[in-house]
Amino acid sequence: MEVESLSQHTSRSFSKDLAGIHNLVLTMGGLVEEQFDRAVKAIAEADSELGLGIAESDRHVNEMEMRIDEECRRILATRAPAARDLRLIVAAMKTITDLERIGDETEKIGQLAARLATVKRPSTNFRELRNLTHHVKGMIRDALDAFARMDVQQALEVMKADEIVDEEYEAISRQSLTFMLEDPRTITREMELCWAARALERIGDHTKNICEHAIYMAHGTDIRHSSLTSVESEISLASSARQTIP
């Protein structure tokens, strides 16, 4: 009886450890989302102070990454997790690396916002960049949601959305080049714009990675470097195989 209650206790506190990791990753994701919103606002409102202030909040993101990593290592060393539990820990450790990089790119966007605040704004008022940020923002939100609910289908949707982000980034780069060639006075501004677009494109990539980790966590399949079509058919095959098991 004593052994049983001890094992129940261990199992309960282990579940609590795992839920704790899952929550910490989502809290870190929330911090990164907030930081991203501020960077976007700093560009839209030409607010250089807001842009430069992002470095401060990025420190919190970095601290969280180290804290979660430490907690994951503690669980690995003391609980020796296997199967699904191990997948959660591995996915968490990989996800926070991508979140930390999103934080870094967001900090760069903040710095670019500060520089863009000092230049003459184009007649479009950076509308093309606003569309791109809008898409990336949606991707981050939906990826964290897919991670929270371990929702494979939603993770796949976010991965598809990254294709739109890549296309928009390419369009902005081409347009900037055209502007620069037409009017060399725009070179400095358009270069900054290109860097900001590039940072957004990379945030899209990291968000896509988070979806890959969420799918691995929920489904046990490592889908990195696979085409989306092959991933979808593999996952649907595996799901129907599971359903036929009595």
Next chain:
Amino acid sequence: MEVESLSQHTSRSFSKDLAGIHNLVLTMGGLVEEQFDRAVKAIAEADSELGLGIAESDRHVNEMEMRIDEECRRILATRAPAARDLRLIVAAMKTITDLERIGDETEKIGQLAARLATVKRPSTNFRELRNLTHHVKGMIRDALDAFARMDVQQALEVMKADEIVDEEYEAISRQSLTFMLEDPRTITREMELCWAARALERIGDHTKNICEHAIYMAHGTDIRHSSLTSVESEISLASSARQTIP
């Protein structure tokens, strides 16, 4: 006696597993180094075929990443490593993420080399880029060496070298902007040059990360997001504390 030989056997095969991971990471590092050398050659010799061919070898790098990750997860699930052994596995999983990203950036440099092969070369023949690639190449080699020998001191030296890479990258960006402003006909070429320099700067960052993982593996200290000065004093303090233990 039977139990003892079984435990010896387990411990021997566990050590083999760990040494296997260490070697696989270094093999993957070797592949990435080769890929980098080809990208650099493609720029220097305006060889577009060589540049575009890098995508093929990047597939091998990606496959290795997935293979090593799988092997690490197998060891975590079946061996429940702790202490130094766990540090090796965690450091390996993080290092291969950075190696894979170096592979990605190198693939991009290959594509840029293919495009740069078609433009009129500047009188400098991209000398400034050659200096930067030379530094980054040295960083990759030394970082892999520090990982191989678990050499904290060398890892710290590589991290210091990244500061030079950052400075050179900034200098190239400024120079490119000047060229574009002086002669708008150079805009397309200088933009490509900037992207290549940026990719090199990022490779420097990933190489620095590898050094952080090597230090964590060898020393057990998570030095991410710390200043180099504080890291050096922390490590030297910890080392002298160890020496005074009888």
